[in-house]
Amino acid sequence: xxxxxxxxxxxxxxVLKTKTILQEDNPTSVSVVVDNAASQQNVQRFLESQGxxxxxxxxxxxxxxxxxxDSAHSAQLQPVPTLSTGAKRIxxxxxxxxxxxxxxALGLKLMVNFxxxxxxxxxxxxxxxxxxxxxxxxxxGSEVLEDLKNYEKEGHRILVCGTxxxxxxxxxxKQVGETTNMLDIVTAMQVADKVITI
Amino acid sequence: xxxxxxxxxxxxxxxxxxxxxxxxxVYKISDDLALIQTVDFLTPIVDDPYWFGQIAAANxxxxxxxxxxxxxxxxxxxxxxxxxxxxxxxRQIIQGGIDKLKEAGVVLIGGHSIEDREIKYGLSVTGxxxxxxxxxxxxxxxxxxxxxxxxLGTGIINTAIKxxxxxxxxxxxxxRLMAELNREAAGITADFDISACTDVTxxxxxxxxxxxVCGSGTGVRIESGQVPVIAEALExxxxxxxxxxxxxxxEFREQMIAFAETVPRALQDVLFDPQTSGGLLISVNKIHAAxxxxxxxxxxxxxxxxxxxxxxxxxxxxxxT
Numbered sequence: 001x002x003x004x005x006x007x008x009x010x011x012x013x014x015v016l017k018t019k020t021i022l023q024e025d026n027p028t029s030v031s032v033v034v035d036n037a038a039s040q041q042n043v044q045r046f047l048e049s050q051g052x053x054x055x056x057x058x059x060x061x062x063x064x065x066x067x068x069x070d071s072a073h074s075a076q077l078q079p080v081p082t083l084s085t086g087a088k089r090i091x092x093x094x095x096x097x098x099x100x101x102x103x104x105a106l107g108l109k110l111m112v113n114f115x116x117x118x119x120x121x122x123x124x125x126x127x128x129x130x131x132x133x134x135x136x137x138x139x140x141g142s143e144v145l146e147d148l149k150n151y152e153k154e155g156h157r158i159l160v161c162g163t164x165x166x167x168x169x170x171x172x173x174k175q176v177g178e179t180t181n182m183l184d185i186v187t188a189m190q191v192a193d194k195v196i197t198i
Numbered sequence: 199x200x201x202x203x204x205x206x207x208x209x210x211x212x213x214x215x216x217x218x219x220x221x222x223x224v225y226k227i228s229d230d231l232a233l234i235q236t237v238d239f240l241t242p243i244v245d246d247p248y249w250f251g252q253i254a255a256a257n258x259x260x261x262x263x264x265x266x267x268x269x270x271x272x273x274x275x276x277x278x279x280x281x282x283x284x285x286x287x288x289r290q291i292i293q294g295g296i297d298k299l300k301e302a303g304v305v306l307i308g309g310h311s312i313e314d315r316e317i318k319y320g321l322s323v324t325g326x327x328x329x330x331x332x333x334x335x336x337x338x339x340x341x342x343x344x345x346x347x348x349x350l351g352t353g354i355i356n357t358a359i360k361x362x363x364x365x366x367x368x369x370x371x372x373x374r375l376m377a378e379l380n381r382e383a384a385g386i387t388a389d390f391d392i393s394a395c396t397d398v399t400x401x402x403x404x405x406x407x408x409x410x411v412c413g414s415g416t417g418v419r420i421e422s423g424q425v426p427v428i429a430e431a432l433e434x435x436x437x438x439x440x441x442x443x444x445x446x447x448x449e450f451r452e453q454m455i456a457f458a459e460t461v462p463r464a465l466q467d468v469l470f471d472p473q474t475s476g477g478l479l480i481s482v483n484k485i486h487a488a489x490x491x492x493x494x495x496x497x498x499x500x501x502x503x504x505x506x507x508x509x510x511x512x513x514x515x516x517x518x519t
Contacts, residue, residue: 010442011357011439011440011441011442012357012358012360012361012438012439015361015437015438015439016361036442037445038440038441038442038444038445038446039442041438041440041445042438042439042440043438044438045435045436045437045438045440045463046437046438049436049437049438178365178367179365179366180365183363184365187433187437191433191436
């Protein structure tokens, strides 16, 4: 069991400390000690969101949160409870600017058509995320730029990988969406009801 | 608690004093004029000093708007580590405050500053109102609908910002939201049949609602799915990025509140989330509720929504469904 001493830390530091250790060591069981009730509840929420079963204990003035998971925590991600609006949250991850292999011109045409037809998902289209070559669809000159801008106007969130833009030296040329990072992308995947990868 | 048992001097012109604990104190000058006085100050909640100044000013002005009044004058309250920090930062904070006052049509006529290890900034604000037009907290009327004018979640998002987990876009969005004056919302509200009004700040939505319910002889039903919420706040709440104040708010009022099992825990947390410069919470005649929300939206207050109703039930309880 991995032990984490987060006493003397104020919110959100105990959660961050726990998160770092989960990311680095991927333990199947952890025991986190905190010295205030708010931190206890926050660490409990965090561990539960990562698929851990929780047992709470009191040790004098300290609070102990013991979390156990059947397997490595990353395999046990659970969706975040959402407002009961009825709409599903579908996340579409585009890791390329064309669909399939073979004829590139056809691949690009299919991708343009795909992105335009996504409209049929209506409110269920929750996040549209562009990584790797996909970021090229969000820059000036992209055939779908106007379509993407319209999606954004209608309240669908568009996330564009900052590392990828930087890699292609396209940071200045991005015309739509919010620049994002891997943590945002992973969190969105965790929250989504469905992730579709192209 | 520190005030328990202390006796405060009053006279017959005090319309609202500490005993009523409303949003601000009210003192009658004549039959058609009363002063509204309030003071509020904050430690920095955003990194940008200019925006912090704006938020602190919007937050201080809000109590006057929540009483139905018109703010007129303000005085600065400043604590600043002048030996360790560049005075340019203080200048930017105060500039933010001045610009927000200007927007509100309020003049700055003085202030006081002290040397302190941590920055604090706020204002004391004085406003005016006709005593008959006062909007008090504790006057809920059964059958009324409740309207909220700003989305909840600023406390949780500020915690996520501290944890470096909020995007720049989200940080900007929340900063602007907190700096938004409640002036327009209050002006529009004044045209409708309102029984009670307050602003949502440190006690969170349910904490401030509990203050309204206590002693009113009524109950409240909140339709949690209708409450405007910054979407990311639910995500951050579910992973434990919740300020300690939210738990204190919950603990303090828990016995008054009943949640339906269908209300997700993250949403429950958001309903207790302490807000900085939050929106107005208005109890309006149900016949006018839809028109009030429509008028607010027309003025660009897009998040305004009906979130529940006042029910004629003994026990002064809040039901969240």
